[in-house]
Amino acid sequence: MKLLRWLEWIAFAASLVPILGVATFLYAWMPLFTRPCHIDHGEMAKNARGDVTEDQIIDCAILGSAAEFRVSLQLAEASDFIPLVYYDSVSNIHLRWLDDDHVSVDLGEVKWLTPQIHQLGRVTISYTYSGAEPSLE
Amino acid sequence: MTMPERSLSSRDLRAFGRLLRRFTIGLGALILAFHYFDHFGEWILAVWPYKACSEWPKSSLANAQGDVAEIAVRGCVLGLFNRQYRIRVRPADGSPAKVVVRFDPKGRPALHWLDVDRLQVDLGNVRALTPQIAQAGPIHITFIYRGANPSLD
Numbered sequence: 001m002k003l004l005r006w007l008e009w010i011a012f013a014a015s016l017v018p019i020l021g022v023a024t025f026l027y028a029w030m031p032l033f034t035r036p037c038h039i040d041h042g043e044m045a046k047n048a049r050g051d052v053t054e055d056q057i058i059d060c061a062i063l064g065s066a067a068e069f070r071v072s073l074q075l076a077e078a079s080d081f082i083p084l085v086y087y088d089s090v091s092n093i094h095l096r097w098l099d100d101d102h103v104s105v106d107l108g109e110v111k112w113l114t115p116q117i118h119q120l121g122r123v124t125i126s127y128t129y130s131g132a133e134p135s136l137e
Numbered sequence: 138m139t140m141p142e143r144s145l146s147s148r149d150l151r152a153f154g155r156l157l158r159r160f161t162i163g164l165g166a167l168i169l170a171f172h173y174f175d176h177f178g179e180w181i182l183a184v185w186p187y188k189a190c191s192e193w194p195k196s197s198l199a200n201a202q203g204d205v206a207e208i209a210v211r212g213c214v215l216g217l218f219n220r221q222y223r224i225r226v227r228p229a230d231g232s233p234a235k236v237v238v239r240f241d242p243k244g245r246p247a248l249h250w251l252d253v254d255r256l257q258v259d260l261g262n263v264r265a266l267t268p269q270i271a272q273a274g275p276i277h278i279t280f281i282y283r284g285a286n287p288s289l290d
Contacts, residue, residue, distance in 0.1 A: 012158045015165025022168050070289070083289040114289060115268035134270055136223070136236040 036061045039081075045095040045103070050076030051123055053084075053095050053103050071095065071105050075121045084125055087113040102126070189213050192223070200250040203229035204276055206258070208246055222246065224258050232274030240266035243284060257281065265290075 042055035051073065058068045069088060072081035084105065087093075091108030098104055101122050107113065107129035115134040116127050171177050190213040197207035205227040212220040222242055227234040237258070240246075244261035251257050254275050260266065260282035268287040269280050 008158060008162070011162045011165075015162045018165050018168040018172070019161065086289060115270050117268055117287060117289065134268075136239055136267055136270065 043093065043095055045097055047097040047100045047103070049100050051100075051103075051121075052081075053097075053105070053125075054081065055093055055095065056081070071107075073103070073120050073123060073125070075123070082117070082120055084120070085114055085116040085127065087129075089129075090131070104128070190219065195222075196248075198248045198250065200253050200256075202253045204253070204256075204274075205229075206248045206250070206256050208248065224248075224260075226256065226273035226276055226278065228274030228276055230274055235270060235273040237270040237273055237278050238267055238280060240282070255279070 037058055037060040040057040040059065042057065044052055044054040046052045053071065053073045056070050056072050058070060068086055070083045070086045071093070072083050074081045085107070087107050088111045089107050089109065090111060093108060094104075094106040096104045096106070102124050103126075105116075105125060105127045107127065109131040110129045112132055113129060113134055114136060116125065118125055174180075190211060192209050192211040195208040195210050197205050199205045207225050207227070209223045209225055210216065210220065211223060212218065220241075222240050223236045224238050224240075224246070225234055225236050238260070240260050241264040242261060243264060246261055247259045249257040249259065254277060256276055256278045258278060258280050260280060262284040263282050265285050266282060266287055267289060269278070271278050271280075
């Protein structure tokens, strides 16, 4: 009985090591937990007004989450990018401003994509893709 | 016969200390398992018998042809987190069922079949909604809503 109690105390002391390790890790990586996602910037295109459309990869440090590909648009007067479509493509995508108010997004052959945003502020967005129908699942 | 108060309280403290010790040991073992075994987290998620998120139907409406439109609610941890409404259309011709919009309503959404292949979805006042899918198999869908613009955020 006494031996068991000693073993329990030893296990308790040993357990403090990984717990303190995790606590230190959590403290050091606190910014990652408050903002777990980061954006990798890919191909971008800008019009004369300063609106920017960009291919992006969102990678989140959350268990079970996979990187997401999306095309986003940042209006000249806005500070944030607004996602226009999420997709999973097997080919390179192409972004092209037809004029200051029209942008063309060529996603190529896709395995999956969401329904798209076609209008944002003054900007009209047109899409070209093949291989899949828009899905919300 | 009653026990002296002091001995009862020290017994409680000892029991609490034991509980705390065992909890710490368990937590330490769990951390080591996560650290040393690859894919331990994925394995737990795979064998965990209760799904964190689930979906349940709220209402549904069929047309004369047997196509069914339904309003479903999806939520995580008994619907307390990430609660979200969905409209799903199940065509009778064997085309796959499709979620045509996800949204966060302020009021009660309603479904109306205008005829056998035209469905009108009245989402009412919404806080947020996704872009919509206007066709599911042979069925054309129109949406009525106010309060928010479609967003993928």
